[in-house]
Amino acid sequence: MNKKPYLLFDFDGTLADSFGLGLKIYNQHAVQHHLEPVSDELFQKLRGIPTHKAIRLLKIPFYRIPKLIPLFLKEYRDIIHHLKPFPDIHKLLESLHQQNIGMALLTSNTVDNVQHFLELHNLEYFDWVEHSSGLFKKQHTIAHQIKKHSLQSSEVIYIGDETRDIIAAHKCGIRIISVTWGLHTSELLASFRPDFIADNPQEIKDIVSSFL
16 A cells, blocks of 8 residues: 555444444334344344344344335434444544545445534544445445545555445455444454454554554
């Protein structure tokens, strides 16, 4: 990598500590939609398995997912003011911005929700925010955004908290930093062989600095 890296961040579970809020919304609608509520104990179990296995464990038919997601995201907007960044995220982004590191956000949430969150917490350091559709087709969105924004794959580093982020990055031929404070456990992430694993935001800064 001869030039400065360009950082492509995931949102939920990477920047935003959204799982408590997400579980609350999910459990509020579980009975109505004939879904199994998620206890704290079950959630910890879900953290140790890939997303497609978690969906099977919850007995959610895959064909229902496209209809359920918009319902959850609509309510998400109404209570997003309760959502907080993970500790030291602001410090990380501010430091990267001061180093003139390009950054963008790719999210399965709505762009409107994410922009509102960024404004609330003074985290407007990103060149752009784009929506990623489809649980298991993130590689197509990443490839499209790299082309759309005239980025060089060799300079892009993806930063996410799930195994599907690792799979997508590998398919796109880009590096990935997997963070351990989000959805999936460090053990599960490591088994999918990301380029780097970060246990805290400072380690992201250290990894990025190694390319400068």
